[in-house]
Amino acid sequence: MAMATSVSKAMLLTAFVVAAALSTVSRAQSPLQVNFYSSSCPQAEATVRNVTEGIIVKDRTMGAAFMRLFFHDCFVRGCDASILLDPTSSNPQVEKKAITLRGYDAVNKIKAAVEAVCPGVVSCADILAFAARDTAVVSGGFTTFDMPSGRRDGVVSKLFDVLQNIPSPILKLPDLINNFAAKGLSVDDLVTLSAAHSFGQAHCSFFNGRLYPTVDPTMNATFADGLKMVCPPPGSSGGDPVVSNNGVTDPNVLSNQYYGNMGVGKVLFVSDQQLMTSNYTAAKVANNSEDAATWMGQFAAALVKLGSIQVLTGTAGQVRKYCNVVKS
Structure with a gap:
């Protein structure tokens, strides 16, 4: 009984810290909105959550894959799903050529499920953001938290942008700080x-x-x-x-x-x-x-902040039908 009470208190504290942290973040930014799809696709977030959870339950290594895709996407050209684009004859050197990442097929599976309920409405960029949030819940035991949405998908993907933006694992602290600061992160x-x-x-x-x-x-x-x-x-x-x-x-x-x-x-x-x-x-x-x-609350808030980097909204970009190709 004492253990159950302790766990409940920890969950309540986490929820409180998450809510307070996200409130601070939301006041400081951005063109994104909580429940952006409440009218256009009310099933969007639940669909992403259900498919993401199923993928991770089947293969627990996929949680890290979803999180890494989101981080790499946002750090390169902003959170625009450019990391998902396949090479083409006119653009053979895309972002995914620069570094080995997993999870592309899994994202396509989530996108197909969302397209089945709301065709042409939910961007791949928002799917990456929702999947990262849901990964924290499934793989980290987080209390679920709001992930603002309304991102649009980019149409440009360049390998060189990865080399210029992704922090190297051999960077020293001053360079790491500068790298994050360039993206508006503290x-x-x-x-x-x-x-x-x-x-x-x-x-x-x-x-x-x-x-x-x-x-x-x-x-x-x-x-x-x-x-x-x-x-x-x-x-x-x-x-x-x-x-x-x-x-x-x-x-x-x-x-x-x-x-x-x-x-x-x-x-x-x-x-x-x-x-x-x-x-x-x-x-x-x-x-x-x-x-x-407290760390969980801070991580949730930082994940939301990460998800606001250089976003495309309104009429900028597009909403891709398939996450790996630009809509013609």
């Missing part, structure tokens, strides 16, 4: 959203520099030894295997465990460990590690 947002690295997978090539030729002294030695069992030295014939971002607990759960891992040197990327290099960010890491409910 240092707090950087620390908060970095916890998306609490789940999912990464190729060894993204962090091999911390293992070879010598182990990064900020990495836990036992943790490094385990990684070297999977990740061969650069240039060897061992290829580029993948490992779980979270080698300490369940790699398919979005959680504040990321911050606890960081405190003991058990994170993969230079960009992760860099959050411990300033007093301010290290204090945020410690607070997030100790207070899951």
Whole structure:
């Protein structure tokens, strides 16, 4: 009984923090609206939620895939679903050529379900945003929260834009801060959203520099030894295997465990460990590690803020019928 009461209090606190944080965000921006499809497609969000949940329940690794697609889409040209566009004869070098991501077929499945109930109404950009929100609920145990919508789909996708905008996993803290600031995101947002690295997978090539030729002294030695069992030295014939971002607990759960891992040197990327290099960010890491409910509220608010970057609304862009091709 005591445990149930404790869980209920935590859920109430999380809901309160989410509501307060989102209220602050909504006052500061944007052309997006909560319940944008309430008249044009009242089933939109429920349809996305049901299909997204079904996909993640069937394959728990898909939660991280949905979250990563949303982040990469918003950071490149704004949240316009340009990350989903396939190459064409006139534009062979699109965003998805720049980095290996999963989940494209899953997004197409969600889009098909939405098109079945409301043809030509709901953008792929909003589907990515809803799926990211629903991932936090399914894979992170979050209380559901409002994700404003009304985004339109872009018609441009360029590989070069990815190289210019996506933060590298080897960036030092000042460069990470500048990279996020260029998108209107704060240092707090950087620390908060970095916890998306609490789940999912990464190729060894993204962090091999911390293992070879010598182990990064900020990495836990036992943790490094385990990684070297999977990740061969650069240039060897061992290829580029993948490992779980979270080698300490369940790699398919979005959680504040990321911050606890960081405190003991058990994170993969230079960009992760860099959050411990300033007093301010290290204090945020410690607070997030100790207070899951508050972190959840902050993550929800930061996810909404991320989703407002350079959005197309009104008559800008288009609403694609198929997420992988521009509507002619």
